[in-house]
Amino acid sequence: MQRDLTQGPIARNLLLFALPLMAGNLLQQLYNVADTWVVGRFLGSEALAAVGSSYTLMTFLTSIFLGLCMGTGTAFAIQYGRKNMERLRQSLFVSFILIAGITLLLTVLVFLLLDLILLWMQTPPELMTMMREYLWYIFWGIPALFLYNYFANVLRSVGNSAVPLLFLAISSVLNIALDLLFVLAFHWGVAGAAIATVLSQYLSGIGILLYTLLRFPELRIGRRHMRWDRKILREISHFSFLTCVQQSVMNLGILMVQGCINSFGTVVMAAFAAAVKIDSFAYMPVQDFGNAFSTFVAQNYGAGQTERIRKGIRSSLLCVFIFCVCITSLVCLFARPLMLLFIDASETAILDAGVQYLYIEASFYLGIGVLFMLYGYYRAVGRPGISVVLTVISLGTRVALAYTLSAIPFIGVTGIWVSVPIGWFLADLTGVLIYLRSRKKTTPRVP
Numbered sequence: 001m002q003r004d005l006t007q008g009p010i011a012r013n014l015l016l017f018a019l020p021l022m023a024g025n026l027l028q029q030l031y032n033v034a035d036t037w038v039v040g041r042f043l044g045s046e047a048l049a050a051v052g053s054s055y056t057l058m059t060f061l062t063s064i065f066l067g068l069c070m071g072t073g074t075a076f077a078i079q080y081g082r083k084n085m086e087r088l089r090q091s092l093f094v095s096f097i098l099i100a101g102i103t104l105l106l107t108v109l110v111f112l113l114l115d116l117i118l119l120w121m122q123t124p125p126e127l128m129t130m131m132r133e134y135l136w137y138i139f140w141g142i143p144a145l146f147l148y149n150y151f152a153n154v155l156r157s158v159g160n161s162a163v164p165l166l167f168l169a170i171s172s173v174l175n176i177a178l179d180l181l182f183v184l185a186f187h188w189g190v191a192g193a194a195i196a197t198v199l200s201q202y203l204s205g206i207g208i209l210l211y212t213l214l215r216f217p218e219l220r221i222g223r224r225h226m227r228w229d230r231k232i233l234r235e236i237s238h239f240s241f242l243t244c245v246q247q248s249v250m251n252l253g254i255l256m257v258q259g260c261i262n263s264f265g266t267v268v269m270a271a272f273a274a275a276v277k278i279d280s281f282a283y284m285p286v287q288d289f290g291n292a293f294s295t296f297v298a299q300n301y302g303a304g305q306t307e308r309i310r311k312g313i314r315s316s317l318l319c320v321f322i323f324c325v326c327i328t329s330l331v332c333l334f335a336r337p338l339m340l341l342f343i344d345a346s347e348t349a350i351l352d353a354g355v356q357y358l359y360i361e362a363s364f365y366l367g368i369g370v371l372f373m374l375y376g377y378y379r380a381v382g383r384p385g386i387s388v389v390l391t392v393i394s395l396g397t398r399v400a401l402a403y404t405l406s407a408i409p410f411i412g413v414t415g416i417w418v419s420v421p422i423g424w425f426l427a428d429l430t431g432v433l434i435y436l437r438s439r440k441k442t443t444p445r446v447p
Contacts, residue, residue, distance in 0.1 A: 003159035005296045006081055006303040011315040017161050018292035022285045024152075024165040027172040036277055038179045039193055040342040045270045045350065047190055048342070050130040052273020053121065053258060058138055060248070061110060065146050067247030068099045070291070071240035073153030074298050074379050080158050081302025085218055087232070089225040095236045096150065103146040110139050122262045124269075130190055137194035144198065147205030151212045154219065156295060163211060167204040175200035242384035246375065249391045256399050257416060260406060264413055271353035274342035279361050282331050283368050286323050289316070290372030297380035313377070320369040331362035353413065360417040367424030374431035386434060390427040397423035 003017050036055070040048035072095040079088040110117070114135060123131055152164035175196055182192030212219060261272050293316045300308045331338070335358040336351065343350050371394065378386040398419045405415025 003161075005159060005299045006305060006308070010296075010308065010312050011319070014289075014292060014296055014312065014316065015319065017159065017295070018289045020161040020165040021156070021288040021292050024161070024168045025284050025288045026281060027165070027168040036273060037342055038183050039190060040270075040274060041344075042183060043189060045343075045347060046127060046266060047130060048273055049124075049266050049269040050127045051134055051190060051193065052276070053123065053127070053262065053269060054131055054134050054138065055273070055277075057117065057121065057135065057258075061106065062142065062145050063247040064106060064244055065099055065103050065142075066149055067244030068095075068102065068240045069146070069149045069153045070247070071243030071379070071384065072099070072150075072236055073157045074243070074294060074384075075236055075239045076154060076157035077295050077298035077380070078302035081299035086225075089219065089221050090227070090229055091232050091236060092154065092219065093221050093225050094228060094232050095240065098233075098236065099146065099150060099240070103143060107139065107142045110142070111136075114139075120259070122259045124262065124266065127266075134190040134194045137191055137198060141198035141201040144201035144205035147209050148201065151205075151208045155208075155212060155216070156291075157298075158216075158219070159295075159299075161292070164208060167208045167211070170207070171200040171204035174203060238382070239379070239384060242388055243379055246379075246384065246387045246391045249388065249395060257402050257419075260402050260416060261413075264406075267349050268353055268413055270343070270347075271350045272357065274339055274350070275354035275357040277342070278331070278335075278338045278358060282327050282362065283365055285327065286320055286365070286369035287372050289320060289323065290369075290376040293373055294376030294380045297377055301381055313373075316373060317370075320373060321366065324366040324369045328362050328365050331358055331365075335359060335362070356414065357417050360414075361420055364421035364424060367421050367428055370428045371424055371431070374428065374435075377435070378431070386431070390431050393430055394423040394427035397426050 003013055005013055005017065036048065036051055039051045072091070075091060075095075076088055079085075079091060114132060118128060118131060118135075148164075148167070155161070155163050178196030178199060179193055182188045182196050186192060188195070258272075261268055293312070296312055296316075297309050300306075300312070335355045338358070339351050339354045343354065345351070371390065374390055375387045378384060378390075401419035401422060402416040405411050405419060406413055408415065
């Protein structure tokens with residue numbers, strides 16, 4: 001179902017648009033969580049540590065083209081708000097060729113640099129072979145991730161968040177079934193978990209591509225749209241590359257923290273591998289609400305409805321507060337049972353470390369909820385550079401404190417955990433101050 005977010009009740013339309021986004025992203029996380037569950041329960045803690053560390057690397061690599069797709073989605077939403085469908089089709093052509101080329105280049109580079117990447121991540125020698133095998137198969141799925149995320153963002157920009165959810169649901173179920181088949185029945189080890197993920201990714205990527213072309217004739221590109229327009233290219237580049245930088249910086253910081261975690265050995269690596277999956281699931285609703293809020297702001301920005309944007313900010317803040325209070329309560333209450341989904345009860349050291357991580361992070365989810373709103377707002381009003389600044393503050397603080405505090409003997413690995421919410425709140429403070437200073441000024445023009 002398509003929603004025009006420039007009309008109707010703000011809170012109701014935002015929530016109805018955001019709910020499929022939330023469900024869809026939760027399902028997308030199942031790709032690696034399914035691998036983590038099967039590997040952790042049936043292949044042991046070393047395999048779990050290898051797959052968990054690989055997940056952090058893949059999150060960083062895919063964030064490059066995910067940022068590109070999110071940025072173009074913002075540009076599409078603004079054009080849709082203006083009802084300029086011809087320009088939207090031209091933008092589709094330019095952006096697809098641009099991002100597809102970058103994705104191809106990225107795929108070639110990661111295969112060539114795989115061994116160097118593993119060394120840079122301070123991968124323990126006993127895990128090197130296993131991580132290399134898992135990643136070699138996983139990298140083949142990068143083009144599929146591009147296809148899915150590109151067309152998912154296209155559909156979301158015109159108010160359709162339900163179709164991407166449908167394709168993710170189908171592919172996630174397939175992923176779990178293939179995980180069990182390849183790991184338990186065929187005994188392919190971590191390679192089987194990776195192959196299951198890649199096959200499922202191609203199902204969702206190719207499926208949503210065909211669906212968009214067949215069911216949305218207004219988005220089909222004709223011969224007249226297949227030309228390079230410098231103005232469109234500048235606009236797409238403005239949104240895409242800065243959003244890409246923001247996403248990449250965010251995940252590069254996480255990857256750098258992963259290196260610090262790896263230096264503490266297999267127990268901490270395994271604890272983090274399991275706990276970070278729970279953490280990602282927990283704050284996913286507010287992350288996706290921030291993306292829905294960004295589409296809302298972008299459509300209304302394109303339509304010139306400044307007052308509606310301000311009302312939407314107030315409604316969205318209330319929603320984020322309610323989400324975060326509920327999620328914090330659930331994670332703190334069920335931290336240990338959630339860890340037991342991935343870790344055997346006999347692995348007490350891993351369990352304790354993972355539970356400590358969840359208690360600390362969950363207590364401050366409101367910080368990341370507000371931060372996702374700020375990211376979405378500045379991206380939607382043509383100021384994605386501000387999102388980059390906030391990300392640098394958040395992740396820079398996290399990396400610096402993680403290495404500094406964890407080096408103090410009586411703090412240790414706890415220093416890595418507490419550095420995260422400190423980074424969130426410093427970025428929140430900066431973003432809110434920038435908003436308050438510019439509130440009385442004219443909303444910036446889209447380039």
